[in-house]
Amino acid sequence: MASYPQDVRFGGFVGSLIWLIFWILVIVALVGLPLIFIILFYVPLPEIDGKVLTPYLFLTSILYPQSAFPVIETLLASTFFKVAVFPGFTYAALIAAATIFIERKFLAKMQLRVGPLYAGKIEGILQLIADGLKLISKEIIIPSGADKLIFWAAPIAYVATAAAVVALIPAGPGLVVADIDVGLLAVFAILGFFPLIALLFSWASNSKYPFIGGLRALHQLIAFEIPFLISALSVVLLSGTLNLTEVVESQIQSYWFIFFLPISAFVFYISSLAELERIPFDLPEAESEIVAGWLTETSGMIYGLLQLGSYIKTYALAALFVILFLGGWAGPQIFPTEIIPASADAIIPIGTLYDATVANAIFWFTLKTFGVIMLMLLPRGISPRIRIDILLHTGWYKLIVLAFINMFIALALIYGGVLGPGGLLVR
Amino acid sequence: MADPVFIAVAVLTVGTAIISLEARELIYGAISLAIAMLGIAGFFLLLDAPFVAMFQIAVYVGAVAVLIIFTVMLVRTQALFTTKEDKKRKGAGIALMLIIMSSLGALLLTSGLSGQFGDFNSSPAVNFTEIGELMLTYYAPALIILGLTLAGSVIAALALARRENIAEEEQEEDEEQRHHERTT
Numbered sequence: 263m264a265s266y267p268q269d270v271r272f273g274g275f276v277g278s279l280i281w282l283i284f285w286i287l288v289i290v291a292l293v294g295l296p297l298i299f300i301i302l303f304y305v306p307l308p309e310i311d312g313k314v315l316t317p318y319l320f321l322t323s324i325l326y327p328q329s330a331f332p333v334i335e336t337l338l339a340s341t342f343f344k345v346a347v348f349p350g351f352t353y354a355a356l357i358a359a360a361t362i363f364i365e366r367k368f369l370a371k372m373q374l375r376v377g378p379l380y381a382g383k384i385e386g387i388l389q390l391i392a393d394g395l396k397l398i399s400k401e402i403i404i405p406s407g408a409d410k411l412i413f414w415a416a417p418i419a420y421v422a423t424a425a426a427v428v429a430l431i432p433a434g435p436g437l438v439v440a441d442i443d444v445g446l447l448a449v450f451a452i453l454g455f456f457p458l459i460a461l462l463f464s465w466a467s468n469s470k471y472p473f474i475g476g477l478r479a480l481h482q483l484i485a486f487e488i489p490f491l492i493s494a495l496s497v498v499l500l501s502g503t504l505n506l507t508e509v510v511e512s513q514i515q516s517y518w519f520i521f522f523l524p525i526s527a528f529v530f531y532i533s534s535l536a537e538l539e540r541i542p543f544d545l546p547e548a549e550s551e552i553v554a555g556w557l558t559e560t561s562g563m564i565y566g567l568l569q570l571g572s573y574i575k576t577y578a579l580a581a582l583f584v585i586l587f588l589g590g591w592a593g594p595q596i597f598p599t600e601i602i603p604a605s606a607d608a609i610i611p612i613g614t615l616y617d618a619t620v621a622n623a624i625f626w627f628t629l630k631t632f633g634v635i636m637l638m639l640l641p642r643g644i645s646p647r648i649r650i651d652i653l654l655h656t657g658w659y660k661l662i663v664l665a666f667i668n669m670f671i672a673l674a675l676i677y678g679g680v681l682g683p684g685g686l687l688v689r
Numbered sequence: 690m691a692d693p694v695f696i697a698v699a700v701l702t703v704g705t706a707i708i709s710l711e712a713r714e715l716i717y718g719a720i721s722l723a724i725a726m727l728g729i730a731g732f733f734l735l736l737d738a739p740f741v742a743m744f745q746i747a748v749y750v751g752a753v754a755v756l757i758i759f760t761v762m763l764v765r766t767q768a769l770f771t772t773k774e775d776k777k778r779k780g781a782g783i784a785l786m787l788i789i790m791s792s793l794g795a796l797l798l799t800s801g802l803s804g805q806f807g808d809f810n811s812s813p814a815v816n817f818t819e820i821g822e823l824m825l826t827y828y829a830p831a832l833i834i835l836g837l838t839l840a841g842s843v844i845a846a847l848a849l850a851r852r853e854n855i856a857e858e859e860q861e862e863d864e865e866q867r868h869h870e871r872t873t
Contacts, residue, residue: 454751
């Protein structure tokens with residue numbers, strides 16, 4: 263039986279608190295204040311609402327919240343906010359975290375289990391935080407003979423590449439980090455990095471099971487990259503652009519492309535499952551055949567990073583499916599035009615920040631994306647793993663042919679005057 | 690000329706290209722080759738050709754570099770070759786490269802090509818829909834010939850890789866089996 267040390271006293275507790283406060287004061291005096299003065303003297307600060315933004319403004323905003331409001335407004339419009347929070351990394355990471363928890367509960371319910379139950383009292387809702395803390399506090403074991411540089415760099419590169427895909431995904435009209443003309447091509451170009459990273463990591467692990475997993479990842483890339491591209495190409499034919507925002511706008515002007523391209527959507531769904539290495543295409547990390555595939559030697563936060571990257575990738579591909587086939591953020595207007603009366607005289611004018619169309623776009627986009635993510639989670643509960651010799655056969659003999667069939671249907675729709683510029687179904 | 694982005698990309702590309710030649714470990718050479726190819730894609734982006742840049746990344750980094758890395762992983766480097774250091778040859782190579790590059794640069798700078806397109810920063814990006822239209826109208830014969838060449842090379846590769854003796858082997862196996870059955 264565990265016992266507490268006997269010399270625990272209240273005085274000691276208070277003493278430790280005072281000690282802590284002393285150190286905080288010392289650090290603020292020696293580091294914080296000089297930092298503020300360095301910023302004031304040497305860094306050119308931006309001008310907001312006629313006033314120069316100084317660190318002292320933050321201190322005054324504790325007493326007068328309305329003085330902080332223009333600062334928040336500029337921050338929300340800045341590129342940094344787009345990259346770091348919405349629709350960039352934090353949004354994707356939050357959805358990825360929600361996906362991990364929902365996947366466990368959802369699969370458990372499908373198989374008549376309970377899933378996470380105890381952490382956080384209500385349906386194990388804090389299980390994810392517990393898992394995260396466990397992963398952070400665990401030791402990272404590097405196998406002997408491993409290539410240390412690649413072994414450390416690969417997980418970070420994996421998350422960074424997944425975030426780069428997220429940067430290209432528009433979550434609403436104008437809500438995109440990088441709105442480039444060749445957005446769809448850029449997504450496919452970046453997706454090509456993942457097997458490379460998996461292969462490098464598997465080689466760097468210096469172990470046979472990871473290496474077999476890495477080779478399988480490469481095999482899977484060769485089998486499914488071509489149908490993946492071709493199924494997205496028929497969307498490009500119908501919308502006449504590679505820009506993802508314009509793809510969604512062309513669907514708002516006519517109808518969702520899934521009605522014209524159901525076969526392409528099916529091929530895209532299957533190939534994105536293969537791209538994500540999810541069951542039934544989890545050959546690179548087949549846990550009953552090759553331990554854990556290319557993740558075998560991972561431990562602690564290296565495993566956590568790779569897992570985070572793969573779930574961010576899940577979000578990115580689900581969002582891509584929504585944008586290409588399900589009309590992106592299009593949906594009936596369900597938000598009222600204003601929640602709080604928008605007057606500039608209010609102490610905290612939150613009403614002026616609220617925009618009904620943007621809220622609506624974000625709501626429908628997130629809802630559809632979650633729907634597609636659930637659809638991607640579903641096969642894990644019901645499907646066995648595909649046999650490795652069928653993989654290439656499925657990809658090249660069946661999916662490519664199916665994608666081409668729907669591409670010809672799309673071409674027929676364009677030349678028949680149904681879709682495309684000036685078509686029958688274009689409003 | 691003093692564009693900091695251009696200089697950064699140039700340093701990255703040339704540096705990783707040199708590393709890819711000089712790296713002791715073959716795998717690091719292959720990785721730095723992939724980074725050099727990324728740098729070339731960066732040049733295409735700077736030259737307002739994002740379409741070409743994306744294909745550069747997809748084909749060269751996503752496919753060619755992966756193939757090279759895959760091949761490097763499967764061979765044991767020590768067994769293949771031993772490195773021979775020759776200071777004289779190395780110096781001569783560097784000097785020759787510098788002479789060729791500087792003379793090429795001097796030629797380009799004096800030829801009048803450099804100022805032909807005016808201000809680079811103000812010109813819009815190359816429109817890839819126009820490229821597509823040109824490919825299917827004026828340059829259609831060239832495209833068709835290229836496609837036929839590729840198809841021909843794929844068919845040739847299949848013909849080279851085909852094993853002609855599969856049917857014979859199966860026959861032999863059948864006969865062996867029959868022989869085996871007869872003996873037992």
